[in-house]
Amino acid sequence: MRVKRKRRTEMSQKIDAEGIREPLRTHPELAEAWVHEVPEAGQLSTAKLRFGHARLTRGTVPLLWGLRIHVLLMIFLISVQIWRPCAPAGEGRAADVFSAEESHV
Amino acid sequence: METRPKESAGPPPEKHPPLEGLHGTVSLPADARQEGPQIATEDRKRAKDRRRVILHRTGGGRRSWMLLWLLIGPGILVMLGENDGPSMISYAQTGATYGVGFFLPFIALTFGMAYVVQEMTVRLGAATKRGHAELIYARFGRFWGFFAMADLVLGNLLTLVTEFIAVRAGLGFFGVPPALAVLSGLLVVMAVVLTRRYWTWERITMAFAVFNLVFVPVAFMAHPVSSQVVHAFLTWRPLPGGVNAQFILLVMADIGATVTPWMLFFQQSAVVDKGLTTADIRHGRIDTALGAGIAAIAAIATVLAVTPLFTHQVAASSFQGAEFAQALVPFVGKVGATLFAIGIFEAGLVAAITISSSSAYAFGEVMGSPHSLNSSLREGWPFYAVLVAAAGISAFLVLIPHAPLVFIVLIVNVIATLAMPPAILFLLLLVNDREIMGEHANTRLANFLGIGVTVLLVLAGLVYGITTVFPHILPSQ
Numbered sequence: 001m002r003v004k005r006k007r008r009t010e011m012s013q014k015i016d017a018e019g020i021r022e023p024l025r026t027h028p029e030l031a032e033a034w035v036h037e038v039p040e041a042g043q044l045s046t047a048k049l050r051f052g053h054a055r056l057t058r059g060t061v062p063l064l065w066g067l068r069i070h071v072l073l074m075i076f077l078i079s080v081q082i083w084r085p086c087a088p089a090g091e092g093r094a095a096d097v098f099s100a101e102e103s104h105v
Numbered sequence: 106m107e108t109r110p111k112e113s114a115g116p117p118p119e120k121h122p123p124l125e126g127l128h129g130t131v132s133l134p135a136d137a138r139q140e141g142p143q144i145a146t147e148d149r150k151r152a153k154d155r156r157r158v159i160l161h162r163t164g165g166g167r168r169s170w171m172l173l174w175l176l177i178g179p180g181i182l183v184m185l186g187e188n189d190g191p192s193m194i195s196y197a198q199t200g201a202t203y204g205v206g207f208f209l210p211f212i213a214l215t216f217g218m219a220y221v222v223q224e225m226t227v228r229l230g231a232a233t234k235r236g237h238a239e240l241i242y243a244r245f246g247r248f249w250g251f252f253a254m255a256d257l258v259l260g261n262l263l264t265l266v267t268e269f270i271a272v273r274a275g276l277g278f279f280g281v282p283p284a285l286a287v288l289s290g291l292l293v294v295m296a297v298v299l300t301r302r303y304w305t306w307e308r309i310t311m312a313f314a315v316f317n318l319v320f321v322p323v324a325f326m327a328h329p330v331s332s333q334v335v336h337a338f339l340t341w342r343p344l345p346g347g348v349n350a351q352f353i354l355l356v357m358a359d360i361g362a363t364v365t366p367w368m369l370f371f372q373q374s375a376v377v378d379k380g381l382t383t384a385d386i387r388h389g390r391i392d393t394a395l396g397a398g399i400a401a402i403a404a405i406a407t408v409l410a411v412t413p414l415f416t417h418q419v420a421a422s423s424f425q426g427a428e429f430a431q432a433l434v435p436f437v438g439k440v441g442a443t444l445f446a447i448g449i450f451e452a453g454l455v456a457a458i459t460i461s462s463s464s465a466y467a468f469g470e471v472m473g474s475p476h477s478l479n480s481s482l483r484e485g486w487p488f489y490a491v492l493v494a495a496a497g498i499s500a501f502l503v504l505i506p507h508a509p510l511v512f513i514v515l516i517v518n519v520i521a522t523l524a525m526p527p528a529i530l531f532l533l534l535l536v537n538d539r540e541i542m543g544e545h546a547n548t549r550l551a552n553f554l555g556i557g558v559t560v561l562l563v564l565a566g567l568v569y570g571i572t573t574v575f576p577h578i579l580p581s582q
Contacts, residue, residue, distance in 0.1 A: 042233070055540075064249075070526050078519060078523065
């Protein structure tokens with residue numbers, strides 16, 4: 001208990017040493033200023049670091065085209081998986097999937 | 106004071122003059138409030154957290170432990186969130202089918218791979234102070250930004266359904282009616298989220314996540330033969346049934362599910378929301394390694410807990426959550442089975458909290474609206490609305506009578522594995538982008554490991570996705 005209190009006192013002194021507490025007490029307006037002081041650059045939600053578009057290298061361009069093809073493949077595979085059980089003659093899969101006993105997970 | 110990150114892109118934001126020297130008697134700068142950028146509620150709360158970190162940064166001994174305590178969170182949550190309801194069931198099914206053998210060291214390896222990937226999100230978040238979706242949008246344009254967000258939100262919505270199924274199953278073991286179980290889970294998610302304080306949210310969720318370790322006592326109650334366990338870790342054997350198409354598919358599915366898209370988005374956003382900086386990257390790594398270690402222990406314990414089913418040749422391939430707990434009663438007793446059911450409930454609940462948060466983060470990052478668990482309800486209402494809607498819609502789907510839940514569970518895996526390549530490739534591109542990462546960009550070793558793991562994850566995911574949709578490709582399917 002005493003150790004905890006001592007630590008709090010130490011921390012409290014450190015806050016004073018950093019010149020944070022007293023200005024806050026005497027000038028509540030400075031509360032906002034203190035919030036500017038603590039975070040690093042770019043951490044404030046209203047003052048984020050600005051990043052422009054990436055410069056695409058020779059390697060990146062084909063990679064992004066590969067990704068576009070992947071997205072098409074992905075849409076196709078997911079569509080097939082959704083369409084199969086929904087189709088009227090879904091090779092029995094509709095019955096398998098939709099009427100399967102609800103998962104007991 | 107901490108070191109400032111190296112800024113290489115864009116103008117540095119305006120900064121208020123230092124307060125040192127203002128102590129006591131100094132006059133108040135007339136334009137103190139107007140000088141810097143506007144302060145939102147989230148900034149005030151984050152600044153409080155950062156002040157505590159700064160105060161504990163200097164000094165060793167107990168202070169360094171306290172600093173670690175202050176900085177851990179995102180890594181542990183993401184790894185234990187990945188040990189979600191379906192994952193724990195999958196580990197249990199693996200244990201009941203293959204017993205003690207190949208899959209014990211293999212599970213540990215998958216968490217090692219997860220660490221390699223997740224560590225990059227820590228550096229990316231700490232160096233850029235931006236979430237994953239936000240960075241994709243800023244660096245690669247509108248199409249990929251919206252694609253990443255829509256892809257994630259849809260995949261998460263379906264994954265959340267499986268988490269609420271786990272919540273229902275876990276509580277079902279105790280006789281809680283399904284509707285009450287799901288609504289209780291939803292209420293807990295909403296209560297935790299609406300604390301409107303990242304720190305509180307993180308600590309409550311971590312307290313829930315600790316229950317992932319309840320599988321460890323159950324594993325001891327199952328009395329596994331320790332020499333067999335050691336042998337398995339040293340030799341990666343035995344492998345009942347040998348290497349066949351079904352085994353390869355299971356390994357592919359496990360590798361493909363090692364890292365899921367929500368994990369990348371969630372950890373990076375959480376690192377940013379927590380306010381980690383480049384000075385905290387070392388602790389971020391420890392946090393991620395701790396999470397991976399704890400999650401691996403819980404996963405391996407789950408496999409060991411159900412090995413009596415393998416030994417006694419109980420057909421458990423179609424077992425689901427509560428059925429495992431019930432089947433384990435003769436082997437681990439009522440207490441062990443109860444712990445197992447609690448573990449399933451916890452796995453679903455923690456994943457529901459983290460996954461719904463990742464959806465809300467991604468939405469806010471791409472739409473440019475406030476996206477912080479520190480936001481007030483007034484400022485961050487779109488963020489909280491998405492979060493609550495994601496959890497609410499999923500819970501509602503679980504409660505619809507005769508809803509095609511089996512179908513949803515199947516399609517979740519396909520969407521997760523297929524959505525992985527874009528997310529992880531953008532991660533690699535961004536973390537190698539020296540313009541935004543500066544000195545924290547990937548080293549050669551990190552690239553070697555990162556690219557190796559990425560290729561493995563992408564190929565395994567693709568094979569799993571294609572063979573799930575076209576099962577006749579594999580002869581033994």
